Amino acid sequence: MDKPLLKALAGEAVRPAPFWLMRQAGRYLPEYRRLRATAGNFLDLCFSPPLAAEITLQPVRRFGMDAAILFSDILTVPHALGQEVRFVEGKGPVLGPLDLAALQPVGGRLDPVYETVGLVRASLPAETALIGFAGAPWTVAAYMVEGGSSRDWPEVRRLALGEPGRFAELIDLLVEITVDHLAAQADAGAEALQLFDSWAGLLPPAGIRRWCLEPARRIAAALCERHPAVPLILFPRGVGALAAEFAGIGDCVGLDTAADPAWAAAAVQGEAAVQGNLDPMLLVVGGAAMERAAREILSALRHGPHVFNLGHGVLPITPPEHVAALGRIVREAP
Amino acid sequence: MDKPLLKALAGEAVRPAPFWLMRQAGRYLPEYRRLRATAGNFLDLCFSPPLAAEITLQPVRRFGMDAAILFSDILTVPHALGQEVRFVEGKGPVLGPLDLAALQPVGGRLDPVYETVGLVRASLPAETALIGFAGAPWTVAAYMVEGGSSRDWPEVRRLALGEPGRFAELIDLLVEITVDHLAAQADAGAEALQLFDSWAGLLPPAGIRRWCLEPARRIAAALCERHPAVPLILFPRGVGALAAEFAGIGDCVGLDTAADPAWAAAAVQGEAAVQGNLDPMLLVVGGAAMERAAREILSALRHGPHVFNLGHGVLPITPPEHVAALGRIVREAP
Numbered sequence: 001m002d003k004p005l006l007k008a009l010a011g012e013a014v015r016p017a018p019f020w021l022m023r024q025a026g027r028y029l030p031e032y033r034r035l036r037a038t039a040g041n042f043l044d045l046c047f048s049p050p051l052a053a054e055i056t057l058q059p060v061r062r063f064g065m066d067a068a069i070l071f072s073d074i075l076t077v078p079h080a081l082g083q084e085v086r087f088v089e090g091k092g093p094v095l096g097p098l099d100l101a102a103l104q105p106v107g108g109r110l111d112p113v114y115e116t117v118g119l120v121r122a123s124l125p126a127e128t129a130l131i132g133f134a135g136a137p138w139t140v141a142a143y144m145v146e147g148g149s150s151r152d153w154p155e156v157r158r159l160a161l162g163e164p165g166r167f168a169e170l171i172d173l174l175v176e177i178t179v180d181h182l183a184a185q186a187d188a189g190a191e192a193l194q195l196f197d198s199w200a201g202l203l204p205p206a207g208i209r210r211w212c213l214e215p216a217r218r219i220a221a222a223l224c225e226r227h228p229a230v231p232l233i234l235f236p237r238g239v240g241a242l243a244a245e246f247a248g249i250g251d252c253v254g255l256d257t258a259a260d261p262a263w264a265a266a267a268v269q270g271e272a273a274v275q276g277n278l279d280p281m282l283l284v285v286g287g288a289a290m291e292r293a294a295r296e297i298l299s300a301l302r303h304g305p306h307v308f309n310l311g312h313g314v315l316p317i318t319p320p321e322h323v324a325a326l327g328r329i330v331r332e333a334p
Numbered sequence: 335m336d337k338p339l340l341k342a343l344a345g346e347a348v349r350p351a352p353f354w355l356m357r358q359a360g361r362y363l364p365e366y367r368r369l370r371a372t373a374g375n376f377l378d379l380c381f382s383p384p385l386a387a388e389i390t391l392q393p394v395r396r397f398g399m400d401a402a403i404l405f406s407d408i409l410t411v412p413h414a415l416g417q418e419v420r421f422v423e424g425k426g427p428v429l430g431p432l433d434l435a436a437l438q439p440v441g442g443r444l445d446p447v448y449e450t451v452g453l454v455r456a457s458l459p460a461e462t463a464l465i466g467f468a469g470a471p472w473t474v475a476a477y478m479v480e481g482g483s484s485r486d487w488p489e490v491r492r493l494a495l496g497e498p499g500r501f502a503e504l505i506d507l508l509v510e511i512t513v514d515h516l517a518a519q520a521d522a523g524a525e526a527l528q529l530f531d532s533w534a535g536l537l538p539p540a541g542i543r544r545w546c547l548e549p550a551r552r553i554a555a556a557l558c559e560r561h562p563a564v565p566l567i568l569f570p571r572g573v574g575a576l577a578a579e580f581a582g583i584g585d586c587v588g589l590d591t592a593a594d595p596a597w598a599a600a601a602v603q604g605e606a607a608v609q610g611n612l613d614p615m616l617l618v619v620g621g622a623a624m625e626r627a628a629r630e631i632l633s634a635l636r637h638g639p640h641v642f643n644l645g646h647g648v649l650p651i652t653p654p655e656h657v658a659a660l661g662r663i664v665r666e667a668p
Contacts, residue, residue, distance in 0.1 A: 028601060094649075098432040151485065154615070154649075154651075157613075158614040158615055158618060158619060161613065161615050161616055161619050161623055162615075162618075162623060164623070169404035173467075200592075201572070201592045202591075202592075203591075203592065203613075204591050204592065204611075204612075204616065204627060204645070205592065205593070205594040206381030206593070206627060206630065208592065208611070238535070238592060240573075240575055240577075240590075240592055240593055240594070240597075241573075241574060241575040241593070241594060241597045241601070242592070242594055242597075243574075257538050257576075258535045258536075258537065258538065258539065258572060258573055258574050258576070259539070259574055259575070260539040260574070260575060260576055261539070263574075263575045263576075267575070271610065273546065277538075278538075278539075279491075279495065279538040279541070281488070281491045281492055281495050281496075282495055283497035283539065284496075285492060285495050287496075289496060291494055293538060293540060294542075295541065314358055317488075328543065
C-alpha cells in the first residue's frame, strides 16, 4: 500500500502525482514494433503470456511510470465468447456477425491473460503498481453489435434506444463476464482495475445512466465483494458533466481530453480520485505547449487525489523522447 | 418580436417551447430527395436561391416548426475563399489542398446565399422565424486543414496545438469572414443566427477557450455592433461542462446529445437560453422512447428559456412521421 498509485487511488493527495499513460505500451515504441514484427496476429500477441508481459514492461523500463497496465485488448472478451474477432492492419478490429444465442461460456479462454498478469507482477519494481482492465459493457457491446469501429455507431445506438429489453440481455451478459474477467485479473495479481467506456459519449444522458453508469455500479459492487482492497478506475469518455455521477461508484474517474480539470477538482475530486487528462496530441507536439498544459492540469488538481495521465491513448506518431520529457515534468512539478 | 423563437432567445420561458431541428431540411424528406435529383451537385443547390429557398421551406410547411433554418452548408465559406470544395456521394466533403497565401477575397461569391435568405423571409408564415448560420472558425478550419471529414482530425489538432501562431492566421481570417457572412444574412432578413462548432470537443480545455470560445466572443461582439437586435445561438459540440462558459457570450447555448438538461438548467439557463437536445437516434426510433426522452428534456428546462431541438442533426434514416409526432409532443407538453 505504499505504492504512489495505490495511495492516490485510496484518496491521498500524493505529490508528485503518480502517472501512467493509456496505451503506454504499443506502436510508438521501437522495441514494441520489433517484437510485434516477430509475432502472428494481434490477438495471438495478447494471448501469448511471455510476449504480452514483455510488452507490458517495456514502457515502465524506459520511463519509470508508477503503473504498468496489462497489455491486452477489450475485444478479448467477445473473442472468448465465441464471436469472431480479427484485427486488420490500418482498419482496426473487424468482428463477425453477432448471434446472442450462439455465444459460448468463456471457459478457460482468457487464462493466458491472467498468466500474463502473474508474469508482470513478478517482474515489476517494488514501487510500481499493476493495473488490469476490461472494456465496459456498453463499449464492448458497441463493437459486438456494430461489427467493428464506426463513425456514427448507428446499429448499437438504435438497438440500445429502440429495443432496450433485447439490448439489456447483451449488457447483462457482459456485466457478468466483465466482473469475472476483472476479478480473475485481481486474483492473478492486478492491484487496480480500469473499466474503459470509450464510447459512453454516444448515448444521451438517460442512456449513459442506464447502459454505462448502472453497469459500472453493478460491476463495482460485485468487485467490492470479491476484492474489497482493489480500487476501480472508471473512464466514461465523452460524458461531460455526467462524469461527476461516476465519482460515487469508482475510486477514481478518468477525464477525457475535453474535460476541464478545474471543473473536476470541484465536481469530482471530493468524492473520488481524478485521473487525466493531457491531450495525446500535446504529447506528439511536445515542448513548451506540452509542458504548459501538463502543469495546468497538475496545478488544477493539486489539492486532492490525482493520477496524471492522458485524456485518451498515446498516439502511434508520438516521439518516445516526449514521453520521457513528460515524465520529468510530472516528477518535478511544484 | 412576438415570434415564439425570438421571445425564447430574448430570455423568456415561452410555453410551449418553440422548436426546430438541426438539419430539418434534407435527405429524410421525400420532397427534398425529389428536388435533389433534378439539381447538379450539392454546392450548386446551395447557390441556387429558388431551390435553396424551397428546401428551406419544405419542413416548415410539413411540420410547422417555429423556425426555418437557411438551407446551405458551412463549407460555402472555404469555397468562397477559393479552396476547392466537392461533395462526394457517400463520403462527404472533399477539399483541395489549403494554401493560406492563395486564398482570395470572398467578393460576391456568397451573394446567392443572401438572396435565398430574402426569398425565404418573404415566404415564411408570420409566426415563424428565419435562422441564418455559419460554421465556427475552428470547425471550418478543421475541414480546410484536414481536407474533409476525419475520424481523428490529426492535422488540424497538431497545427492548433503545435503551431498556434500559424493557426491563428487562419482563425483570424475566418473570424472576420464569419462576421461578414452572418451580418450579411441578417441584412438580408435572418432574424437569429447560429454558429456551428461541431468539432469543438476535439480540443483540450485551453484549446476550446482559445480556438472556440474567444473567436465566438469576437464574432458575437462584432455582430452586436452591426445587428444588436439579432440573437446569436452558439453550438459548441462535445465541450462538456465548458458549455457553461459559452453562456456569457451568446444569447443561447445549444446542447449536444450527451449533455444533461438538468445540469444545463442550473449551469447555463441563468445566463442564456438553452437549445436542445434530443438524441437524433431517438427520432429514428420514435414511439414511447422518443416521447419519454423529449418530455424529460422539456421538463428539466421548463423554468427558463428553452428552444427544443435535437442534440445533433436529423439522420437521413429518420421517418418523417416521427418528426410530426415529436412536434405534437412539444406542442402538447404540460
